[in-house]
Each structure stands twice: as C-alpha cells, then as structure tokens.
Amino acid sequence: MGHLLLVWRLVLRDTRRRPGDAVVFLLAVTVATACLSLGLAADNAVAAGYARTHEATAGPDLTAITTAADSSDLVERIADMPGVAARADPVFAFSTVVQANGRTARSSVEGRESAPSAVDRPLVTSGTWVRPGGAVVERGFAQALGVGVGDRVTVSGRGYPVVGIAVSAATPVYPWSDWAQGPGTTDRGGRIWFTTADARAAAGDASGVHLVHLKLTSPDAVIQWRDTVFTPGLRGDAWVNTRDWQTVLRMNTNMIRGSRPALVVGGWLLAAAAIVTLAALAAVRASRDNRRAGLLKAVGAGPGTVAVVLLAQHLLLTALAAALGLAVGALVAPGLVDPSAGLLDTAGPPSAGVVAAAVLVAVLVAMAGTLGPALRAARTSTVHALAEPARLLTRRPWLTAVTAYLPTSLLIGVRLLARRPGHAVLTAVSVAATSVMVTALLSFRTALATVATAPALEAVDARTGQVLLGVTLVTVMLCALNTVFLGWSCAVRARRVLAVTRVLGATPGQVVAALCAAQLLPAVPGLLAGSFVGIVLYWFFNPGNAVTPPGSWLVAAALAVLAAVAALTALPAWVHSRSPAGRALDTGPV
C-alpha cells in the first residue's frame, strides 16, 4: 500500500510539474495508435455501417434481377422455396442517364409505391418519400451530383424535383448502385426512386428489369441457398441474375481500398516517428530522471523500485494514449470509410483484434522510447546519479584527424554526430518516416495527373487523397516536433562542449550551424531511404498503377524537408547559443 502510494505520488507530481512532457508523450503515442486503429477498424466500420443501414431499411439478403417482362412466375416460384422469410413485390427499374447541376451520370430509376415494402424500405434522411412527379435520390448519388431536396434532376429529357434523399442497403453504395442495366458489362451509376407510374412513363420504350428483394431465414447461408434454388428450371428462359448481401458488403469495402493501406502504413510510420519523439524526450529528461533515481536510491529504493517509478508514468500515459487512439479510431472510422455517404454511420466499439493491435503498438512505442533510459537510470550508481558526472566520451584520434581540415561549423557538427550515433539514427528514422509519406503522396498525385480516373470513382480518389494528405501532415508535424526535440537535446547534452568552443573563439552563428550540420548529415540518408521506400510501397499497394513522381518533384520535396530540418534545429540551437558561455560552463559537466 505504501509503495503504491509512493509510486502514484511521484508519478502524479512529476506529471503536474512537467505537463508538457506528458502532453508530448500522449500526442505521439495517440496519433500512432489512432492512425493504426483507424486503418485496422476501417473494415469493421464499413461492416457496422452496412449492418446498421441493412437493419434500418429492412435490406434484402438476396436480390434477383430479371429481364422478364412479367416476373410473376419467377416471384411465385421463389416464394414457395424453403428458406424465404419475406419477399417484396417486384420493383420495375431501368437504367438511364441523369443530368443535374450540369453533371451527367448513369443511374437506375426504380418505381416504388408510397406504401412501405416488406423488404428494402429506403430510409429518407431528408425530405419525403416518393410522390407523383417527384424523385428521391440515393444519398451518395445526391452528394456526387451535388443535389439536395428542392433541386431538379433530368431523366429522359424531363425534369423532376428532388423531394427526398434516402439511403438503402439493397445495392452497394454509389457508384455501384445501378443494378438495372441487364445483361452485359455493367457501368457504374447511382440510384433514383420514382413512383412506379412515373418510372414506367420515364422508361418509355426502354427495356427495364424487375428486382425481387428477398429476406432469408439463414442469411449467412445465402450462397448455398442461391446455388440450390436458382437452377436453370427456376430461371426459365429470361435472364436472371442474383446479388447477395455479402457481395454488397464486399463492394462497399472496396471503397476504402486506397485509404486503408495509407492508414495502416501511416500508422506504423507514425509509430516509428513516435518512438523517436519519446527517445528524444527521454534524452532531454535523462539528467532529471538520473537525479530522481539517485535520490530514491539514497533513501533506500532498490533498482526495481526506481525502474517502476520511472516506468509507471510512461505506462499510465501509454494506457491513456491507447484508449484515446482507439476512441479516435472508432469515432472517425465511420465517416472516413464511407466517402459516398451511402451508409448510416455508426461508431461501434473496436474489435478485440484492433484493441490488441493498438495496445501492442502503444506499448511497443512507449517501451522502445523509454525502457532503455529508465533502466539505465535505475542501474546508474547512486553517487554518479546525484553528482551528474560527465559523460565519458571515447577518444577517437582518427575522427580528430579527419575533421581537422573541415570548416569550423562542419568540424564541430561532425564531431558531435560521431560521438552520438544513436542521435543520428533517431534523426534519420524521423526524416525517413516523413519522406515515405511525402513520396507516397507525390506518387498518388502523379497517378491522378497521368492516369485517367472514371468520374464515378472521383469520390474514392478524393477520399484516398484526403487520407494520404492527412496522414502525411500528421507525420510531418510529429517529425517537426522530433527535429526540435532532437536539436534541443543535442544542444543540452553538448552545452559544455559548445561553451568551450565558444570560449575558444567559435561564434554563436558557428555553433548554430554546427548543430544544424549534426542534424542535416544523418537526415540525408534518411531522406534517400524514405523516398525509395515510399515509391516501393506505392507500387506494392497499387500494382496496376505503378507510377513514379517526376524527379523535379522529388528534388523539391527533398530540399524542402532539409530546409525544414535546418530551420527547426536552428531554433533551439539559437536559444542555447544566446546564453553566455560562462554560464554554460558553470552548469556542470554533461
């Protein structure tokens, strides 16, 4: 009890005393877990949205589509089959071209009665259900056309006012909603509801289809049921096709085929960047944590107790960050995975797999960034911890000889770099993570510019672009934070060495340039590796669309990243170089 109180007290007080550390920790781990859980939860979110829409609209488990002018025979035969729980009256539908707001799109027009159907009752989300002379537009399609209640759509040369917007789970979301096209290749399209009379009038001489929506007693066995029932004898002479709910769900999931890898890969990259953030934070905190370890040991705490105290804070923050990341993932996923807005959004609890993955990532990130420094602090000799001894540097005569001919700033920068190889690795990893995402984004933009996209897929591409841009921006921000932290940590740890160089005649400008050089040198290989990995990853996830960004784009992006690294490093370096060198010498050896 006493130990628990002690640990809790120390964790709480340290967090209160330095809330900035805790905020940075939370931010870094949360963005990584949120991005990853968003990517992993995407499929679940589509399934949950579809299930909710299916339930709210009495969605069919299977739809039979026939070109027979009279579908009554087929309907009667199906209705007598075992396993049918409910069926709707056949719906007349035809495929046509619709104009609205200067846009043209293919769409099925279904004829419906005002009375609710037994199966597939579209849920009106705004306006009213069909009435003579008025059209109800599927919500995803309405969004693509840019129409709302009160606007007009033109079908077969006649304008109809839009009286309502509705969602339905009978077909996949826009642009795969047009099931009235009959045999042959199917074009992408939307879905509009008229009254049956208006639909037949609008169809004119065009041949249509009849849709027979069915509810089954065993929806999960829909494929077996279909293969058993839809024999050539039942089909008759007319063309009959079937669409089951599992196919609908699979096509809906296809809408996030571009976004999901961006989120999952981005999540892992953010995890790598977060590790760098925590490692940099640990480096900045090292002196303080060492002292805390020494104080605790001096009053009788063993290494285990010290390690628990130093890690408990990180573990608590990790748990909080994992919970926040999962919550963000669960809340944002529904809106993110349904670019056409054709489903009812629902924020459900994440699956056990997503929770496990997010917690694993959070713990990995936290431990990778903090376990080493905490254990080092716990094992440090009490006397040394209390005295903050000088960091013993290995003498490297070759380094001294090689760098002797370099300009002053580069000379100091190279020596700082060589003495802290771990610091160089952190910088390279951070810049590489940024470079991967920037290159992937440039590849995506190149593909948009060079490969023709079907107009109907614009929404999917737009959402993929938004996701890529979002993940890239978050990665860039985290890496910018890393650069500042790493620059700060380098300046703090080398403050005495830099003060000595200033005493010996180096100007503050040369010191700033030296710290920038120490960051830029490892950033270059990170940048090159990141660009290469970004291109390879884009090719891997887009095998049919393997493009490479123009060289000028890549060079411009690389220069921008390096300039940002230099600028962000110069900031803490400048702050440190402003204080008098004598004061730095008095702060004790580091």
Next chain:
Amino acid sequence: MSRDGLRVRGRSQRRGAKDGPDAGPADRHPGEAAGTALRAVGLSRTYGRGENLVRAVDGVDLDVPAGQTFAVTGPSGCGKSTLLQLFGGLDRPTEGEVWLGGRRVDHLGERALARLRRRAVGFVFQSFHLMDELTAAENVELPALLAGASPRTARRRAAGLLDRVGVADRARHLPSKLSGGQRQRVAIARALVNEPLVVLADEPTGNLDSAATHDVLRLFDELRAAGQTLVVVTHDERVAATADRVVSLRDGALADDIRLGGDGGTGLGTLLGWED
C-alpha cells in the same frame, strides 16, 4: 523543538544487526559485542589504473561506537565524501571491509544495500537532495513508505519529525519554497524517519548561512544527546568541534584522530557560548 523529540530508540541500534537480510554468523564481527555501530577495516577505494590510479580512500581502519558523533575532516579531494559513501553503501570499496551494526555490508548486492539504506542508514547531503516535486512532508514520508510503513504511520512519523525540527508550518511546501536551512532540516527529518542505526551527513552546513548553520548544529547536538550515532563529513571547524571524535584524512588515508572529551565533545552550547 524538544530534546525528547529527537530521542533515538535504543532498539534501533540492535535492529541494524538483527534485521538485516542475509546476515549469517560468518558476517558477525566481534566489534558488535562492544557496541560498534560502524567499522572500517583496511578500507580502500581507487579509481583508474596504472599511471592514472587515484587512491580516494587508502587503507582506512575506523571504529565508530554506537551513540557517538564522529566528524571526518580534511582538505578538498582527500576522500571524505567517498568514505561516507562507502559507509552508507552508496559506493563499493576496492579493498577492505565495512561493518554496519555488526554486519559486514561491503559485499552486499544492490537490492540488499537498498534495504540496508532504508532501515539502518540516514543520509544528509550538502545539496539537501530533496525530491523537487514532493512537499516537505512527502519527502520525509518517502523512506518510511519505501521501508513498508503504512501511509498513516509514515504521515504520523513525518508530522512528528517536522514538528521537532521546527518546520511543521512548512510541511505542505515544495522544497523550492523553503530556505536552505529549512530544506536541510527537512532532509534531517527524512534521515531520521526510519530511526536509523547511523546518520551520515556530508557537509551538512556547506550550503547554509550562519543562522541556518546554527539551527542544524543545534539539531545535531540534540541527536548526539539522544544517543544517535552520527558521522559528519565537514570542512567547518565549528561542526567538527561538536563531535565526540574527529578524524582527519589526507590523500585518502587517516592523518589524525582526536577524541574530544570523555562525555561527548565540546557541545554546541559551549561552542556558541551558550554554556560554560
């Protein structure tokens, strides 16, 4: 602040020998029977090797009887603080033995040393070394909680000690809000909270002004009167003069050993002119 308040329980001196973990018969030193709180036998601590070898402590033999105040003096770099660290298990000797309460402790593992520190040793540092984020009371409770005391017991002990060292009204203040003297008094209360066998003080007045130094010396005087074994490393002749015995170190080796009076040194009152 009462003298009774700083009275040291007699059993604390026995406890150090009896309660220590892993203490087998082979670890018992004959000196235990004679009431020796602390003993160093051929104690050495060296750093580096070859030409760079530094003998911080060089073959020191010492006995600190229980209940005595023992001062270690000498010029800077003579090994005073290192000797204190070896006594308290903060550092390990290169050669020799350290016996605490009749138990050999120089070969103990880090965990056993931690247990030893929390039960048998109290430290007072020149730089106070209080936890910045904890209040004065919480700093004093810290060793008690580490030693397994219940939160209520730790709180009660801390309140009593802070009252007795005269900073009860500062119990809820952070160290940054305390003066140097107040911080050192809190540190002394912290050192006493587990009723240790021996209190080791490293330049306890080194960072204090005259008034605060007087306060600390008064506390030490009360500790001495209460029978607390106290080892003080100091530059300050006034502090050394309050001890029962003063040893001087030079280049890590014992240079001088002076016993000040049979009944316990000059005493603060005499030193400051309060008593004849």
